[in-house]
Amino acid sequence: MNELDWTNPLIFSVAKIVAISVAFLAVMLLVALTVLAERRVLAFIQGRIGPNRVGYFGVLQPFADFIKTMVKEDLVPDQSTKFVFLLAPMIAVVTAIMAILVYPFGPTITLPFLGTIQLVIARFDVALLYVLGVTSVGVYGIALAGWSSNNKYSLMGGLRSSAQMISYELSLGLSLVGVVLLTGTLDIYSIVEQQSGWYGMNWNILYQPLGFLIYLISAIAETNRVPFDLPEAETELVAGFHTEYSSIKFLLFFNAEYINMITVSMLATTLFLGGWNGPFVEQLPILGVAYFAIKIVFFLFLYIWIRGTLPRFRFDQLMDFGWKVLIPLAIFNILITATVLFVRGS
Amino acid sequence: MITTLLFILFAGIAIGCAVAMVAQRNPLYSAISLIGVLLSLACLYVMLAAPFIAAVQVIVYAGAIMVLVVFVIMLLNVEDEEPRRNRLAFLAPTAIGLAALLIAETAFILYSVQASPYTPRDNVSNVGLTASVGTGLFTEYLLPFEITSVLLLMAIVGAMSLARRSNIISANSRVVPGSQVLPMNVLDPLASDEAAVETDSTVEARFLMGVDRLTDPNKRG
Numbered sequence: 346m347n348e349l350d351w352t353n354p355l356i357f358s359v360a361k362i363v364a365i366s367v368a369f370l371a372v373m374l375l376v377a378l379t380v381l382a383e384r385r386v387l388a389f390i391q392g393r394i395g396p397n398r399v400g401y402f403g404v405l406q407p408f409a410d411f412i413k414t415m416v417k418e419d420l421v422p423d424q425s426t427k428f429v430f431l432l433a434p435m436i437a438v439v440t441a442i443m444a445i446l447v448y449p450f451g452p453t454i455t456l457p458f459l460g461t462i463q464l465v466i467a468r469f470d471v472a473l474l475y476v477l478g479v480t481s482v483g484v485y486g487i488a489l490a491g492w493s494s495n496n497k498y499s500l501m502g503g504l505r506s507s508a509q510m511i512s513y514e515l516s517l518g519l520s521l522v523g524v525v526l527l528t529g530t531l532d533i534y535s536i537v538e539q540q541s542g543w544y545g546m547n548w549n550i551l552y553q554p555l556g557f558l559i560y561l562i563s564a565i566a567e568t569n570r571v572p573f574d575l576p577e578a579e580t581e582l583v584a585g586f587h588t589e590y591s592s593i594k595f596l597l598f599f600n601a602e603y604i605n606m607i608t609v610s611m612l613a614t615t616l617f618l619g620g621w622n623g624p625f626v627e628q629l630p631i632l633g634v635a636y637f638a639i640k641i642v643f644f645l646f647l648y649i650w651i652r653g654t655l656p657r658f659r660f661d662q663l664m665d666f667g668w669k670v671l672i673p674l675a676i677f678n679i680l681i682t683a684t685v686l687f688v689r690g691s
Numbered sequence: 692m693i694t695t696l697l698f699i700l701f702a703g704i705a706i707g708c709a710v711a712m713v714a715q716r717n718p719l720y721s722a723i724s725l726i727g728v729l730l731s732l733a734c735l736y737v738m739l740a741a742p743f744i745a746a747v748q749v750i751v752y753a754g755a756i757m758v759l760v761v762f763v764i765m766l767l768n769v770e771d772e773e774p775r776r777n778r779l780a781f782l783a784p785t786a787i788g789l790a791a792l793l794i795a796e797t798a799f800i801l802y803s804v805q806a807s808p809y810t811p812r813d814n815v816s817n818v819g820l821t822a823s824v825g826t827g828l829f830t831e832y833l834l835p836f837e838i839t840s841v842l843l844l845m846a847i848v849g850a851m852s853l854a855r856r857s858n859i860i861s862a863n864s865r866v867v868p869g870s871q872v873l874p875m876n877v878l879d880p881l882a883s884d885e886a887a888v889e890t891d892s893t894v895e896a897r898f899l900m901g902v903d904r905l906t907d908p909n910k911r912g
Contacts, residue, residue, distance in 0.1 A: 354693075429720075429723070432723075470742050470743070470821055471742045471745075474743070474746035474747070474750065477750055477754075478733075478746050478753070478754055479749075481749070481750055481753070481755065482749065482753055482754055484754070484758050485726070485758070488758070488762070488765065489723075489761070491765075492719070492765045500765070504765065504766070507758060507761075508762075511758060530821075
């Protein structure tokens with residue numbers, strides 16, 4: 346049986362398109378299941394039952410909601426800036442989904458007929474910077490949505506969100522510098538490969554506990570989730586930046602938020618929790634995919650758990666926390682890491 | 692083949708967005724067009740085997756600087772630019788002359804590149820990779836790199852001192868978006884002996900801060 350020739354541009358392109366489609370569908374399915382899990386887990390935390398009627402355990406509930414939202418009337422405010430109003434949700438969802446390209450979801454596996462393949466869509470030198478860049482462009486989606494709606498609540502939500510995301514992007518980026526110093530590369534694939542020692546348990550979180558904590562907090566703020574959900578604080582701002590959005594455009598924002606949750610969970614998994622690494626991955630490579638999925642689901646559950654437990658910050662507390670606690674801590678973490686590496690190296 | 696098509700695509704987007712940026716009346720549309728230019732330039736950098744520069748272009752320019760520009764436009768709610776009387780009409784011939792000079796320079800570069808012998812590289816250059824850029828910055832170009840850092844630090848300190856210069860907002864105050872400027876002891880009950888004072892009116896906030904002693908909130912009801 347001949348193996349495929351991966352240098353052939355046609356086979357290469359088809360393989361990439363198939364990989365992207367599979368990853369897209371998987372992420373979208375995960376979004377639907379996360380929405381359902383969020384409602385069920387929150388209901389459990391609050392002593393309710395939650396949606397359990399559509400399909401087994403309410404599995405079809407997100408799909409029913411999807412159809413319901415799709416067929417609603419698509420309202421566009423009369424005084425809004427039409428073009429930007431249309432553009433904003435597209436920016437939000439496209440930048441959210443672009444980040445999934447670089448995450449390796451399994452080790453290199455050898456399959457019959459297909460040959461040896463790396464389970465990653467795109468591997469390049471600046472993968473980590475690419476993720477940060479795509480995330481930083483995602484701010485426009487929310488900011489422009491708030492501005493173009495021509496609604497005070499939307500504008501306040503958009504402004505708050507931009508300020509919050511710019512502030513926490515700094516601590517998010519700085520918290521990753523420790524890992525980059527440790528591994529000496531920005532290529533996410535090799536960062537994961539370097540954590541494979543000790544029966545696949547040589548994870549960066551052991552060397553960077555402070556960095557991991559800062560990353561986790563910043564990531565929650567970056568995705569506008571509770572307790573940092575000031576942009577859509579419903580008691581103050583109705584629904585924040587997406588107050589005026591309905592039907593499919595609202596759905597795009599909704600999806601973008603959950604895709605962002607998944608991508609920051611993927612980044613936490615790959616950089617700090619060893620990605621697909623785990624016991625017995627060397628003997629059974631396909632186990633790596635399962636480890637990767639379990640770790641992502643753990644982070645998604647953590648998000649929901651935090652949402653069910655913590656109250657919302659006030660805006661000045663949020664800004665103080667970001668600038669006066671997280672950023673100094675992140676710089677301290679870089680200093681310690683660099684010093685230890687220098688001493689060990691010399 | 693594909694490379695050429697992609698180059699034409701991204702170059703076309705870049706030029707189109709650049710023209711739109713100048714031609715738009717609405718400042719926000721101009722800003723969005725400029726973001727388009729920066730992003731398509733980043734794509735061109737990737738095609739020129741300079742991924743690090745591309746990533747930095749997106750993070751710094753499209754992700755940080757342009758967010759601030761959009762932020763300011765949104766906050767100031769700038770109106771559409773009205774066509775005004777051309778005051779500096781004598782500058783038009785100068786502009787045409789300079790544009791002609793620029794086109795001549797471009798043509799000369801194109802000509803000299805075409806005239807020089809073509810030497811194909813045996814492999815892809817790794818100059819644009821992160822490691823090479825980092826090594827260059829911290830060895831050969833260390834002094835310019837550090838001087839630029841100091842320059843940026845000066846700009847930050849200057850902006851801070853300019854913003855803090857006015858006496859209207861005291862150093863001890865916080866701005867709560869959506870409401871008003873409040874002194875710290877009003878926001879934080881622990882920092883003061885008094886009980887926390889809640890306020891929802893700008894007038895009362897100004898009174899509490901002592902900005903305007905003449906205004907008495909009780910008289911206004």
